[in-house]
Amino acid sequence: MxxxxxxxxxxxxxxxxxxxxxxxxxxxxxxxxxxxxxxxSEDFTAYGVKRGLRNPDGTGVLAGLTKISNVHGYLINDNIRVPDQGVLTYRGIDVSEIVEGCRKADRFGYEEVVWLLLFGQLPAQAQLNKLHQVLGYYRELPENFAEDMILKAPSRNIMNKLARSVLALYSYDDNPDDSSLENNIRQSLQLIAQLPAIMTYAYQVKRRRFDKQSMFFHPVDPTQSVAESILDAIRPDRKFTHDEAHLLDLCMMLHAEHSGGNNSTFAVRVLSSSGTDIYSAIAAGIGSLKGPKHGGANHRVMMMMNDLMEHVDDWGSERQVYDYLVKIVNKEVGDHSGLIYGMGHAVYTLSDPRAVMLKREAEKLAPQHEGMQAKFELFELVEKLAPKVFEEVHGDTKTISANVDFYSGLVYEMLNIPPDLYTPLFAVSRMPGWCAHRIEEIETARRIMRPAYLSLSRRRPYVPIEER
Incomplete structure (x- = not known):
């Protein structure tokens, strides 16, 4: 027809x-x-263009200065990049030390990270108590927001709904365009508090509209931590264990920030440099994070692994797993991208500290969940074999390791968190980092970002339409 x-x-x-x-x-x-x-491609080299804002050795082009966080993954020795163990610091403090400190005190740490990233120092107990109170107060969405912006316009993809809803919050703000520090702090705290609720509402509506399942909305409890509020909202019976909430809290702490050079944070800083409102800037960050080369990779990892598990008879066979990974890299199977999702990072070489911590948690949890031990061991095997596959297929001998996306989806699965929420949880967790970088850009850089592009077009005359 x-x-x-x-x-x-x-x-x-x-x-x-x-x-x-x-x-x-x-x-x-x-x-x-x-x-x-x-x-x-050779033209980019001939003109010295650094595609992807990357130097020839893969390091990022220096585009700004920041005091918010640092990502360490290699050393430079005689102008040669030397692999090193990965370290992630928030305001100069090793994130592993923050996690350890909160765990020793049996305290939820995400709110502590929010304070640290926004205000630059670890909070005293009174300050932390006040932050819990403020986030709990702001957690309730504006009147009729859920009905008008989420229920009436469901989305198959929660990330798109997050971006649309953040933009819509502009209309509910009495002072949306004021870029003063005071207003940015107020807006940042509101967004950090409200995005988890938007995510869980959007998920419930998606279930009802597209999955033909029941949706349920629980009353907001302002006394809960952010991690507790999320589990409370997505569980039909509102039941979760103390350990489950702390594990999700750990995931959120590790995803909260990752320097100014990652794609989504850079997008937030680019838009903020123009003087636009915070809602436009954060929506851009969400749109960037959705991409499968960025935050969307955690979902792609699970899709890739599910496909592998379906087509490999013996998960413990190195030969069978290796052969299938070769097919993935040769674009013969999977999504035909040629990528082994979750492997390799722009900065980390020998290790991604976030992946190390999540792997440790997954290893502890696996025996407690039916069928998860074999799955965890398969993940370990893929992590071991992937560098050898890249070397065989592409002759690539550079050091690569698993990144945070490789094990985060597996941990979420053990927490019974649906795949629809894997990347949205990344976005929710990253809010304090995005907001801190927006504030830093406005307060310190004070210049619109405007890189140059070399034009390769040649002058030619205009041709009247009857002569074309």
Missing amino acids: SCRGQKRGITLEKQTDSKGFVSKELQDLCNEVRRSNRIP
């Missing part, structure tokens, strides 16, 4: 099939676009 449609002088013939419309004319138009947008 075909139909013809005309709009603004362009006629498109649409051939329909079970998946919708496929247009020959549209493909012709795409070919025109491709012809006009060909830039050979």
Whole structure:
């Protein structure tokens, strides 16, 4: 079956099939676009262009200064990049020490990290108590917000709903465009408190509209920690253990911040440098984090591993697993991207400290959940074999290790958190980091970001339409 449609002088013939419309004319138009947008890879090298804002050795181009966090993954010795154990610090403090300190005190640590990232120092007990109180107060969404912005416009993808809802909060703010420090702090605390609620509402509506399952909304409890409030909202019976809440709290602490150079944080800083409102800047960060090369990788890891488990008969066979990974890298199976999701990082080389901690938790939890021990051991095997596969297929001998995305999805699965929420949880956790970088950009940089692009187009005369 075909139909013809005309709009603004362009006629498109649409051939329909079970998946919708496929247009020959549209493909012709795409070919025109491709012809006009060909830039050979060697041209980037010839002109000294640093694609992806990366130096030739893979390090990032220095684009700014920050006091918020630091990501250490290698040493430079005689201008040569030397692999090193990964270290992540928040305001100069090793994140592993923060985690250990909170665990020894049996205290939820995410709120402590929020204070540290925003205000630069670890909070005293009175300050931490006040922050809990403020976040609990702001947790309730504006009146009719859930009904108007979430219930009436469900989304298959929770990340898109988060971005749309953050933009919509602009309309509920009596002073949205004021970029003063006082207003940015107020808006930041509100967003940190409200995004978890938006996420859980969006998930429930998605379940009802697209999955044809029951949805449920529980009253907000302002006395709960952020991690507790999330588990409370997504569990039908509102039941969760103390250990489960602390494990989710750990995940959120590890995802809270990761320097200014990661794609989503850089997006927040780029938009903030223009002087735009906080809602526009944070929505950009969410849109960036959704990408499978960034935060969306944690979901892609689980999709990849589920596909591997389905097609490999013996999960313990190094040969079978290795052969399937080779097919993945050769783009023969999986999503045909050629990527082993969760392996490798732009900065970390020998280890990603976040992955190390999450792997340790997964190893402890696996025996407590049916079928998880074998799955955990398969993850370990993939982590071991992936570097050898890259070396065989691409001749790539650089040191790579598992990143935070590799084990985070497995931990979420052990917490019975649905895959729809893997990447949204990353976004919710990253809010204090994004807000801290926005404030730092406005307070210290004070200049709109405007990198240069070298034009390769040549001057040519305009041709009248009757002569084309």
